[in-house]
Amino acid sequence: MTENKKDLIKSIVLSIFDEEGPTPLIYWPSDIDEASRHLIAMKTISLLMGDAIYQDGETIDGINYFGILPFPDIGLNGLTYFFLISDENSRGQAKAATITILIDERNNSFFYSNMKYLRILLDKTASNVQSTLEYEKYFKFMEDLREELNQFTSELKDPFFSNRKLKIIMAGLDKAGKSSFLKGVKKKYSEIIKILPTKGVERSDERIFEEQNSQISIWDLGGQKQYREKYLTNSKIYLYNVDLIFYVIDIQDTKRIEVSIQLFKDIINSLRQLDEFPPVVICFNKYDPDIKDSKQLNTIIKEATYNIKKQSENFFIKVFNTSIFDHYSLITAYSFGLSQLSPNRELFENQLKNLASKINARAILLINDNGIILSSFSNISEKVSDKVFEISAPHFQTLYKTFKEFKLLKQDFIISTGMTDDSHNIVFKKIHVGKYNLYLLLFIEKDSGIERIETFLPDFSSNLIELMNTYL
Ligand SMILES: Nc1nc2c(ncn2[C@@H]2O[C@H](COP(=O)(O)OP(=O)(O)OP(=O)(O)O)[C@@H](O)[C@H]2O)c(=O)[nH]1
Ligand SMILES: [Mg+2]
Structure with a gap:
C-alpha cells in the first residue's frame, strides 16, 4: 500500500x-x-x-x-x-x-x-x-x-501489515502431555496413542473460524532436556513475540514437579528479559477422572500453584486441572487461553451479561461449532457454574448432534429439567449469528421460559455479528 x-x-x-x-x-x-x-x-x-x-x-x-x-x-x-x-x-x-x-x-x-x-x-x-x-x-x-x-x-516501521500473526507456545517437561493435549482438544483420539516425544518444535495452525483476521500458530516445544536447553538459550527465537503460553505439568510425576517449576521459572525469566508478558495458562495435567479426589494430589496442586504464582509477578496466570480423559477439561483450558487473544473479549462478556439480566440466566456459555467456548458469564460462584457446565456441556453437544443427525429435533434447542435443582433449567440453544452457527448454554431460572429467551435473542445476535467479525 x-x-x-x-x-x-x-x-x-x-x-x-x-x-x-x-x-x-x-x-x-x-x-x-x-x-x-x-x-x-x-x-x-x-x-x-x-x-x-x-x-x-x-x-x-x-x-x-x-x-x-x-x-x-x-x-x-x-x-x-x-x-x-x-x-x-x-x-x-x-x-x-x-x-x-x-x-x-x-x-x-x-x-x-x-x-x-x-x-x-x-x-x-x-x-x-x-x-x-x-x-x-x-x-x-x-x-x-x-x-x-x-x-x-x-x-512505526510498517503499520500496514496485512495479517495479524499470533504465536501460542506449549511448554513443559518431556512427557507432560503437551502434544496429547493438542490432539485431545481436536478429538483426534486415534492419534494420541501413537504420539512420540516431540523433537525440537512442532508447529501447527489454529483456526477458530473459517475466516479470521489473525493467523494463529502453535509451537509445541519438545520437553526433553536437549530441546529445553535450546529454546532457553535461543529464547529470542522461541519466546519472542509470544502471545499466549500453555505451561503443562504432569501432576502424576510427583518426583519431577520441582524440576518443572524450575523450568517454568527459567521461561518466565527469559520472557522478562525480552520484555514479554503474555498471559499464561497453567495446566496441571493427567488429573484423570479416577484419581481427581485424591487428597495427596490436590495438596500437590495447591503447593505447586502457590510456588508458580510466587514466580510470576506482573504475569497474568490462570490455572486449570486437565486430563485427556476429560475432554471438557481440555476445552475449558484451551478456550480460556484463546479468548485471551481476542481484543473483544470484554465486549463479549458484556453482551452475555446483558442477556443474562434480561432472561434471568445465572450463567451462560457461548460456544462455536468446534465446541470452543468463545465467552462465558456467570453471576453465581464460579465453582457452581463450572460444575453445572462441566456436567452438561459435553452431553448437550453430543445429544444435539445426534438428534440433528436423526432429524429428531424440530426446534433449535434442548431443555433439561431435573439435571440440577428444582428452580433451574439448563437450556442448550443454537443461534445464527451472521454466517456463524453458535450455541448458547444457559443455566436459567425455571420460570424464564424459552419464549422469553427468543424475545431477546434477535438483538443479542445482531450485536454479536459485528463483534464476531473482529473476534480474532
Ligand atoms: N494418564 C494420562 N496420561 C496422559 C495424559 N496426557 C498425556 N498422557 C500420556 O503421557 C505421555 C506423554 O505424552 P506427550 O503428549 O507425548 O507428552 P509431551 O509433553 O508432548 O512430551 P514431549 O514431546 O517429549 O515434550 C503419553 O504416553 C500420553 O499418553 C493425561 O491427561 N492422563
Ligand atoms: Mg510432545
Missing part, C-alpha cells in the same frame, strides 16, 4: 451519553460529517451500555471495555474504549462515555498488532476525562491523544 503513515488515523471521537442520548462531544477532524459522527457515538455507546448496567450498585471503576467495532457504512473500523464518568446529577450517578480511534477498515491489523500500546493511550485519556466534569478540558485531553497517536504511527 502506498498510503502515507500520517493518514493512518482517520478520526478520533469522544462521545458522551447526555440528555440527548449518545452525542459526539469532541471529534477530529472537525469536518467529519454529522451523520458519521452520530453513527459513531450511537454505535459505541449503545452497544456497550446495555440497560441499567451501571445502576445495580457496581462501582464505576470496574466498568470499562475495549473492543474493535466495524463501521461498514463509512468504511472504517474503530477501536473503542467504554468507560463511565461519575456525575451526581446523572441517572445512576454516572455518564457513559466512549473514546474511539478510527482507521480505514482495510488496515484493521493495525489495531490488533498495536493493541497493547493503544490500550495504554486510551486508558490514560479516559482517566483524564474521568477526573473532571468540565467539558472544556476535554479538548486538551483529546488533542494530547491525537498528538501521541501521530507520534506513534510516524515511528
Whole structure:
C-alpha cells in the first residue's frame, strides 16, 4: 500500500451519553460529517451500555471495555474504549462515555498488532476525562491523544501489515502431555496413542473460524532436556513475540514437579528479559477422572500453584486441572487461553451479561461449532457454574448432534429439567449469528421460559455479528 503513515488515523471521537442520548462531544477532524459522527457515538455507546448496567450498585471503576467495532457504512473500523464518568446529577450517578480511534477498515491489523500500546493511550485519556466534569478540558485531553497517536504511527516501521500473526507456545517437561493435549482438544483420539516425544518444535495452525483476521500458530516445544536447553538459550527465537503460553505439568510425576517449576521459572525469566508478558495458562495435567479426589494430589496442586504464582509477578496466570480423559477439561483450558487473544473479549462478556439480566440466566456459555467456548458469564460462584457446565456441556453437544443427525429435533434447542435443582433449567440453544452457527448454554431460572429467551435473542445476535467479525 502506498498510503502515507500520517493518514493512518482517520478520526478520533469522544462521545458522551447526555440528555440527548449518545452525542459526539469532541471529534477530529472537525469536518467529519454529522451523520458519521452520530453513527459513531450511537454505535459505541449503545452497544456497550446495555440497560441499567451501571445502576445495580457496581462501582464505576470496574466498568470499562475495549473492543474493535466495524463501521461498514463509512468504511472504517474503530477501536473503542467504554468507560463511565461519575456525575451526581446523572441517572445512576454516572455518564457513559466512549473514546474511539478510527482507521480505514482495510488496515484493521493495525489495531490488533498495536493493541497493547493503544490500550495504554486510551486508558490514560479516559482517566483524564474521568477526573473532571468540565467539558472544556476535554479538548486538551483529546488533542494530547491525537498528538501521541501521530507520534506513534510516524515511528512505526510498517503499520500496514496485512495479517495479524499470533504465536501460542506449549511448554513443559518431556512427557507432560503437551502434544496429547493438542490432539485431545481436536478429538483426534486415534492419534494420541501413537504420539512420540516431540523433537525440537512442532508447529501447527489454529483456526477458530473459517475466516479470521489473525493467523494463529502453535509451537509445541519438545520437553526433553536437549530441546529445553535450546529454546532457553535461543529464547529470542522461541519466546519472542509470544502471545499466549500453555505451561503443562504432569501432576502424576510427583518426583519431577520441582524440576518443572524450575523450568517454568527459567521461561518466565527469559520472557522478562525480552520484555514479554503474555498471559499464561497453567495446566496441571493427567488429573484423570479416577484419581481427581485424591487428597495427596490436590495438596500437590495447591503447593505447586502457590510456588508458580510466587514466580510470576506482573504475569497474568490462570490455572486449570486437565486430563485427556476429560475432554471438557481440555476445552475449558484451551478456550480460556484463546479468548485471551481476542481484543473483544470484554465486549463479549458484556453482551452475555446483558442477556443474562434480561432472561434471568445465572450463567451462560457461548460456544462455536468446534465446541470452543468463545465467552462465558456467570453471576453465581464460579465453582457452581463450572460444575453445572462441566456436567452438561459435553452431553448437550453430543445429544444435539445426534438428534440433528436423526432429524429428531424440530426446534433449535434442548431443555433439561431435573439435571440440577428444582428452580433451574439448563437450556442448550443454537443461534445464527451472521454466517456463524453458535450455541448458547444457559443455566436459567425455571420460570424464564424459552419464549422469553427468543424475545431477546434477535438483538443479542445482531450485536454479536459485528463483534464476531473482529473476534480474532
Ligand atoms: N494418564 C494420562 N496420561 C496422559 C495424559 N496426557 C498425556 N498422557 C500420556 O503421557 C505421555 C506423554 O505424552 P506427550 O503428549 O507425548 O507428552 P509431551 O509433553 O508432548 O512430551 P514431549 O514431546 O517429549 O515434550 C503419553 O504416553 C500420553 O499418553 C493425561 O491427561 N492422563
Ligand atoms: Mg510432545
